[in-house]
Every structure is written in structure tokens, then in C-alpha cells.
Amino acid sequence: MKIFIVSEKNYEIKQVRDFLGRLPFGDFGKGNTLDFYQEENPKTALEKLEKNAADGIGYDLIIVSQKMKALPGIRFARSVTARKTIASAPVMLVVDNLNKELVTEAMGAGVSGFFTMPFVMDEMRTALMRLATILLSRARKKISDAMEQAKATSAKTANPEILEQIHRKGTDVIERCAMYAPWSEEVHTALAAMHIEHGDFAFAIPKLKLAIKINPNNRDTHRQLLACYKKNGQAMEESATLKKLLATNPSSPDLLTKLGDSILHEGNYKEAALYFKKAIANHKPGDPARLKAKSHVGLGKAFMAEGDELSDPAKHEMAKNEFAAAATTDPTLVSAYLNLIASYKKLGLQAEAKAAAAKAAAIAPDNAEGWLDLFSHYLGEGEVQKAKFSLQRAIQYDPENQITLVRAGQMYFLNRMFGEAAGLFEKAAEVNPSDTRTFNFLGICYRRMEMFEQAVANFKKAINLDPEDYNLYFNLGRACQQANDTAKAREAYATALKLNADFEEAKEALASLSPAVPAGAEKAATAG
Template sequence: MTNDHLADAIASFQQAINLNPHNAEAYNNLGNALADEGNLAEAIASYQQAVTLNPKYIEAHYNLANLYNIIDKLEEAIASYQQVISLNPDDANAHYNLGVALGKQGKLEEAIASYQKAIVLNPKDAEAYNNLGNALQEQGNLEEAIASYQKAINLNPNYAEAYNNLGYAFQEQEKLEEAISYYQKALTLNPNNAEVHNNLGNAFEEQGKLEDAIAYYQQALALNPNYPNAYNNLGKVFIIQGKIAEAQILLRQALTLKPNFPEAHENLGVTLLYTGDFKNGFAETEWRWQIKEFIRLHLPQSLLWDGSDLQGRKILLVCEQGFGDGIQFIRYAPLVAQRGGRVIVMCYESQRRLFNTVAGIEQLVTMGTQVEFDVHAPFMSLPHILGTTLETIPAQIPYLLPPQPYPFTLEVPPGMLLKVGIVWAGNAANKNDRYRSCSLSNFLSILNIPQIAFYSLQKGAKTAELSELGIGEKVQDLSEKFHDFADTAAAVAQLDLVISVDTSVAHLAGALGKPLWLVLAKVPDWRWMLDREDTPWYPTMRLFRQLRSGDWAEVFERVAVALENAIAKSQSSAITDKLTQDKLTQTISYEEKTLLPVDGFNRLKKCRHGVFLYNINDTYIGRSLDLYGEYCEGEIVLFKQFVQPGNLVLDIGANIGVHTVFFAEAVGAQGTVMAFEPQRIIFQNLCANLALNSITNTYCYNVALGDAIGSVKVPVLDYNRANNFGGIELGSHIEGELVQVITVDSLNLPYCRLIKLDVEGMELQVLQGAVNTINRLKPILYVENDRLEKALSLLSYLHSLGYKMYWHITPLYNPNNYFQNAENIFGDIVSMNILCLHSSSSLTVSGLQPVEIPN
């Protein structure tokens, strides 16, 4: 009908209404004419008047429902269709259209029931079968959806839309060949359907046939230049190809056409992360929570943390995605604690023991546990919430620690210079696994390099490749030792190097600070960025990238060369170490070349944390360094959780500096260590050890500390007599050298992270002389407490200062000692200390027993 004819019709119907205002049929006809004209609001008003005049006027109810459906007033449409059905329960079309409206609302069960009723009333309705299939598919019931589509096609063999939907259902089942065949059938029937071209592109992209996918996406856009889905999908393929700039153009076009398009925002965020624009990249990836396929945490958006100060509130941090993501982003837990939060972490059971070593976590729970909290944040939202940029990535390594003692010790064949762990496959369920994983056969080129002991860190079905390739003698399979990630961490800690594809074990090695060579696809995951051999996330990681997509052989050629160079360097180092050892041991055969007099009391050795000069007659420290290459390593393991670059640390009772040297390395060039040692000879040894390790950020003081400024006598010991010292008493009654006494408060420290205190029973006096500093700066305190007669007064004083206290008792003998010496000369002797955290601090500890003060 022409516009002129419509105008005449409208005028005629209005004239009829003027003549008879109660003419419901005239109002219905006027509504039809107005709807044809596009004047929907007035059409609706006419239909409403018609049903007001005649509540049983089925046609008017039906017309009104259809218009409401068109303009997405779904509640009104549903009410009108239901009114039609109440008047005529056998109206198949009304049931069908009611199903359409209910489906738009997401009421799938009700929509399915309506479609099924329509089919009962009209078994030959192909469209009802097709829409029933859509609802079933959206519900996740793919088998029934496929059956419904097939019935639609049986009724109408030329039903292109049903073929397209059938292809989509098979694609969801990952039956890509079947999906492609049905898409192509749909195109045969309707070659100009842009949606089918787009779906074919998706199927080919999932098969890894990227050029075919691109061709179909481009054809979809040629047919429909305003098709946001095709722009997004083409952009996604360009990301896979590493064409980041081109992908951004396409994704921005998708967002111009559809501003609230979550998938396009997410993909745009990935492109920005590749380029290092973390601020905008992480902001865009927050759209992932609106993507249907994404894992839902079912946590209230209203309680999402915004980064503000937490002021003691409980915050739940949730490991939302894979194992590797959890390991990468658990580094943020201490930063959240520093914002005043009481941190609860929800993680996978296999990571619980590992994450127990992270500072600042108050409680660890497994996925799905019901827990009370005030606010929450998903792990991968933390970089956005905390404003992480490329320059401010928290990369203080290690932030994870292996269990102590190790649950097992790696077997090392004789003559090996390097212990290397390998991983060749990730989780096969990951959509990108076909790009990131490789076959164990790719590692064969490096397994024949001599003097390297190889260990498989691989888990799961892929471990079968070890026996399939017959290389069990070349690679020790450790998989049976791994019950969780803490066990894997214990293995990694005993290795010199890990070589891995992009898996959770790679993240684990990086988080432990272990040297890691990561072999990568030409275009890897966003976190490894593009065209660089390092990563700001893990300072000890080296990246080996494919130069050509899929070419692992060339990558491993470079890895082999690097390994051979490492072996050559190790051989040179081993020769040097052997010569040095020959010079420094008591059994040296070339006495004229020794660096130290063999009849003296001092020895010099390369130990776990540096080169140390020590007295072999020292009952504990000297003997431990001499036999084990370390002293009280369990204490250093604890310090690693708290001491960070830039800190100021006081080492009071530093002795010869075993812990001082560690502190100096841990605080870095921007940090400071102040070491105090009153015994003159030991003080000289302390200074020598700092010099031997080229340390310049540490200040040494040959003074004692106490509760008031003054002086005290230090005994003069016979350092040549075996086992004659291991702890000294200070006091005016003692014969010896007079040394100055100062107080910590007299130092007027501007800040302080940690005070370590080991002064042979004088700990309380030192704390009393530090009371102003402690109240002002609230540092972490680590205090020796092995004198029973003084323990209660010491604990009571610390409690009065507002400190929470935890026992830290470590054996002097460590089975996993640096020299791998199995002989335990110390028996059950332990070092007894207390770790003290101020009650106002957000720092928490796990695995330590709280100190209980008796009434």
C-alpha cells in the first residue's frame, strides 16, 4: 500500500471511529494502518483501545503482542500472547511467539515449553523446531538442540537458517568438520548470509586454518560492512598472527558499531597489553566479566574492591583462571595487605601449600569454599585496581618458596655439571595449547649434551612420551613425586635451570627466582609481549621465541647452543672452584700457594650466600659454614618473605655476618643494613666478609647496644682453641676489653623494616633502649629467645609494645644444605627465636605457632 493509500485508510478508520466510538474493529484496523505507516506508538494505542472495548478480541490482542515484541517491551508482549492463549488455547502461532518473547528474556525453560506446545499443535512447523533448538542450545543441551534442528531440516530441506544453527551446535561440541559441512550447506542455499560466513570463519580459526578464516570474515564484512562480530573475529585472528596494529583498527571499528561489545573490549585489551600499555589494557580486560563463556565467580559486583584503603576489612582474592595465572598474580597479595586488608585467598587445592609461603595472607581456602568477606577482587583484576604499569610491575623475586625441608632429594648421576628440568606440554584444554605446547621429541636435540642431568617436571598424560621415545635413562621422571605445586617447587629449587613451554611450571620457576628458559610460539600469550628476550614479570627468565610459526626445531637449535655455552662456563667455573678449594682446605698439597695460613684458625669458603671467612673453632657458625656452607638457613628462608629492596635492616649481634651478607643483597643498592658486633676480632671478621662480597650498602659498628648509653666489658677469647666460643656474655664483672654501648633510639632512624636481635641474653635491654623507635616505626622484630630464665620478662615486654609473637624454631642442621653433607653433627640442636609483628601491621604469617604468655 502506498503512503497516499495509507493516509486515506487511516482517515477512513478515524472517520468510522468518530461515527461509532465503540467500534473495536475500527480501532484494530486503524492500528494495522498506523503500524504499516511506522507509527508504532499510535498503533499500540489503537490496539489497546480495541481490546478495552472488546476484551475477547483475539486479533487485536495478537497484533498488540506482536508490536510489543518488535519494540522489545517483552513483559507487555508476553501478557498479550498469554491473553490470546487464554482465549484460544489451540493457537499454535501464539504459543510460538510467546516462546520467542520468553527466549529474549532468557526464560529458557518457559520458552522451551511454549515451543513444544506450538509443535504439538502444529507438528509441521519447521520454525518452531528451529527456535526450540536455539533455546535448547543456549541452555547447553546440545544433543536435543541438534535433534530439533534436524527435524526442522526434515520438514524444510531448504531451511538455510536451520543448517547454520546445526553447524553452530556441532561447533560447540568441537565437531568442526561436521560444523563446516552444515555451514557450507547453508551458504549453498543462501550465499549472501554474512552470519554464516562469519561462523565458517570461526570454525576454520578453531582448526588453526587462519587464512581460510580471514577469507570468510572478509566476505562477511563485504556482505555487511556494519557487522561488529566479524570485525571482532577478524581482529582476533590478526592477534594470533601478531598483527597487533591491524587488529586494533578492526576492534575499534567493532566498538564504534557496538560500544558495549564485551568480547571486542577484551580483545582490544589484549592488544594493548602486548604493546605494554598496561593501564588501558587491564582496564579493557575487565569487560571479560560480561562474556557468557567466561568463568563466573558469582561474587557481588557491589563488593568489588576499588583499590581504596581497606582499614582492616577482610578482602577475598580469587584465583579466577588457570594455575599459571594464579602463580603470576599471587604476587599482589602482600601489596593488598599493605593497603590494610586482612587477606583471604581462594585458590586451587593443588596450590594451597605453595601459596602458604606468601607474606600477608591471613587465610587460604580452596575454590568454592563459603567464606565471609567485606570486599573481593579477582586475581587478574589486581593489576588494574592497583594501577600496574610496565614500569611498576611488582617483580621482587622470589615471592614463592619451596617447602622446607624438601620432601625428596633429586638423584644426581656422577660427573654432572648442570641439573635441568624440562616441560614440553601444557593443559590440552587450553584453546591456545596447539600453539604453545610441543612434543617431547623437540627436546631430543639437547638431551645428548654431556654433563647435564635432565629431570622431567611434566605431569599428566604427556609423561607417556618418555617411554614412547625410549629416553627414560636420559630423563628422570619426577611426576610420581608431585602431589601438588609445593612438591614441584621442591624439585625446581634443587635444579640449576628449567626449560619449559608456556605452562604453570614456567611461572612457578620464575616466582621461585630459578633460571628459566621459556620456549615460545612466534606469537605467544600477551604477558610475554613481542620481540624481547626477557620479561618484566620474572627477572630470571630468558625467552626463546620461534622465528617462524610452528618451527620448534630452530628454537631448540638456539637452546642447544646456549646449553653448550652454559656447560663450558660451568666447566671453567668448576676448574676455578677446584683450584680455589685446593688452596683453601686444610689438606692442601701446595702450601706455598695457599691464601690463608694452614696453621691459623680462619678458613675461607664459597658458601650458599657468598664467600665467607670463618673461624673453624667456632662451635656453631664456623663449623656449620665449614661442613654445610650455610648457617641457620631456615631463618634466611623466613627473612626472604619480609625483607625487600629499599628496606633498612638492623642486624644487632651480627657476628661474622652470615645473615648480614644476605640482608645486604636483599635490600639492594637503594637499601641499607646496619650491623652491630661488639667483639673486636669477630667485628674484624664481619668487615672482611662484607669486603669479600663487594658489599657497599652496609655500615658496621664495633659497639654493643643496650638500654642506656655507656660502656661494657667484652671477654677476650682464645680463638685458637677448638670449641671455645659460640656465645658470649657481656657485663661489668667480666674481664676483657671495654666497648661502647649505645641505644637504638640514639640512631634516630627515619624508617626501619626489620630489627634482628641476637645478643646472648641481653635482648630485653636492647629493646628497652629501642622503645621510642619501635613505637614510632613499628618494625618487624626477630628476637633470639633461648634463655628460659629471661623468656617471660622478654615476652611480656614485647606484648606490652603491641606485638603479636610467633615461635620460629629452626634446626641447625639442614638436610638440604648447600654442600649436600648428609652427616648431622648438631643432632637435635635448634635455634630458638620469636618473630614479632605489630598488631597494627597488615602482615600475617602462616605455619608458625603463636606465642602464649602464661598468666
């Protein structure tokens, strides 16, 4: 963080530097370093700030003393606020004491916080937390207003690409808030909430961990972190916890089965199989049938994964036997039949698969909508494999139902599973090649997977269906820009602006491109 300190008293500048340098910025990341700049003449300081801003040099925080003869701190702050080039940096005022009148006047001049002399470490730490909270509140308001504006001004459904840009800019702003007080739990949970709302669970995890580091007793934060790991498909820390629990009760079939499930979810089917086998070996006659059946299902899944990887029918046969054992042990366990169906099909046993499906139908949803609801539930719970099985069943009931395909594709999209989403949107486009939204979502999915050629092709298909939708041209421009096709990107953004002259995001995107090369200039440059 770049800090500019202004005071006519050198010892005051030194004290500010010393106290700030002793605060625990570095405890929350190696990048949290402090760079100090100082000036004893307030008028010269203003000139430096303006000159540096013109040269592209900015500061993250301005600290100014109130007791300056040449230009008191509040007047200095008012001068900073009046200059748009340097007004972005928050100003904190150093005072001997605070009173209501001083605070009111200072806040009106643009001051965002106060340091009181003589300095006390905890008070300085708290003052920076208050600053971060104030900046966070402003950022949230701007994000909320931008979201409402995007939804209110859109002729159709709010453009996901616009909402993504608002989210990205918002997280950047909140990330800056954390810079001022990285020990603030509130800032990190706010960042995590932004990421969770957008489905970026992987980005939310480190923010939640920092919040827990600051306040390990916040149960809500712990629950959010656990949910993020599940939704992100990461069970490593969960398996580590289960191993610790298992050490206290190594013969527990319940813990052994849960640990096997966790490890299997991580992709290690061989290690998972060992725990499932131990669970089965440790089951007692009086144990619940459901628990016994789940252990067999888990072992069957491990064998299926190994069979798929090795293309080994023998492993698929072993998996089938475990699923059959699960169904026999607990005839009401739906997952036993669903997995048994899959194993039968792997082995080419279509009649047996049909028979198993008949049994499953008796205890499971009997229509596409019911299975799709189950898919949504499992995906929301982070049980991705169960979600995929549910979706397969939904599509099996009605492979031509576009509503099923698009709804499921959108659920995958919201969970940032873009490959799976694209697969469903492709099927939906085959069913109904006249829906603009399907091609738009396809383009967005492929762009986020950095498959730019496919993204451009699908945005063009959407534009062909609705050439008046400026959002589609903006999305096309983004794909072209990321593919380094600047000319096509410029053309797309320009078309978006022709259709909507107030399209601010398109204006910004167009301005971000390098200037167009004048006709003939490129040849001349090459010839030279």
C-alpha cells in the first residue's frame, strides 16, 4: 500500500510511519507491504499529488495533519476532494483530539477517518478498520446500484456478461478495502459473499479462511467454508478431518464409509476402496441396513471408476456385484439401483438394466421434472456425482425436452461447470435451433473455457436470430478481444453502441482497445 503523509512536523511523520509499520499487515499476506512517501509543505504536497497523478502515479492512502499553518488538514482534504485526478485516495486526518464539530467539518471536506495523537497501537488499528468499513459500505452501494441499473435498463433478461463485469469490478474494489485493514473480518466475509453469490467458490475459500483466522469462533463462516468446499468439489480438508476422527474410532463403519466417499470424490478410487472394504468388514449384524448398503455402493463406485479408467470389464463386473449387494441389503436405497443400472449398461446387459430401472422407478421420481428437481438439490448440496446421475435419469425420460436441457444447463452454468453446461446447451440447440438464448449461453460457456472459435461461432448464430440485441454484439466483442482479434472486437463493440448509444460497458470496452492503425500506416511501418 502506497501511503502519502503530509505534516509540517517531521517527528509527526516519523511517528505515523513507525506505528503503521508495527501493525500486522504482513500477517495476512506477503503482498501487504507499506511504501511511505512524505512532504512537509502542504502546498508542495498538493502539487506533487497532481503531478504524479498526471504521470499515472497514484496513492492508496493520504494521511494529513490538521495542525499545519500553511494549510490546515481539513482545508487540504477539501482541496484533494476537489481535484478529480487525486480524489480517489481516501484521506485520514491526524488530530490532537476529536469533537463533534471537528468530525462534522472534516467529513464534509472529504475526510474518511482519523488518527488521534498521541498514537496508540490498538486505536490506530481500529481507526483503519473503521476506514475499511466506510469504504466497504460505499463499495456495496455502488455495486448494488450498478446491478439494479443493469437489470432496469436491459431490454431483455439482464446480460450475464454485464453482470459478470459488475461483479469483477466490485470484487476488485472490495479487495482494495481489505488492503487498509487486512485484519478486518468483515471485509473478508464481504469478499467471500461476493464470490459465493457469483458461484466462484474457489475464490471464496481463501477469504473465508482469512476471516476464520481473525475470528475462529464465527460458526456461520465455518459453515460457509464447508459449503464452498462441497460446492467446489474439493473434499481434501474434509477427508483430513475424517481421518483425525477415524484415529479415535478406527473400526467405525460410518466413519470408514464417509472417508471412503470423501476420498473417492477426490478421485483416488484405490484408496477409497480400501476404506469401503474396511467398513464392510467391520459391520455388525445389528448395524442399520442403509449404512451397510451405502458401504457396498461406495465400493462399487470405486470399482466402476477403476474400470472406466482401465477399460476393464472385470472391474465393472465387481462393481455390479457390490451394487447388487447394496440393493439386496436395502431394497429402498435409490442410489443402489441407479448405480446398478449404470454397471449393467457398461456390461451390455440391457435386459438387466431395464429390470433394475423398473425397481428404481418404484421408489424414485417417475418423471423428468422430479429427477430434475433431485438434480438441482444434489448440485446445490455439492454432491456432484449424485446430481449427474439424477440429470441422466431426467434426460432418459424425455431426451427431446428443451426445458429440461436448458434448465439443467443453466444450473451447471451457475455452478461454473461450463463444460457440462455447454454439452446440454448443444443438445438443446439441436432440439430447437431457433432460441437465441441457447446460442448466447453456449458462446459464454465456450468463452469462459477459452474456446474462442466456438464462442464466436455461437454468438454469431445468436446474432443471426436477433440482430437487434446489442448485448449479443458486446458478448461477441469480448470473445474476439480475448482471441486477440482486435479488429473484429472493435467492430462488434461499435455495432453494440450503434444499437444502444448509452451502453457504458461497450464504451469502456471499445476505449480499452489499442487505437486502430490508419489506412496505409501499417504497410509503411512494415516497409520501414
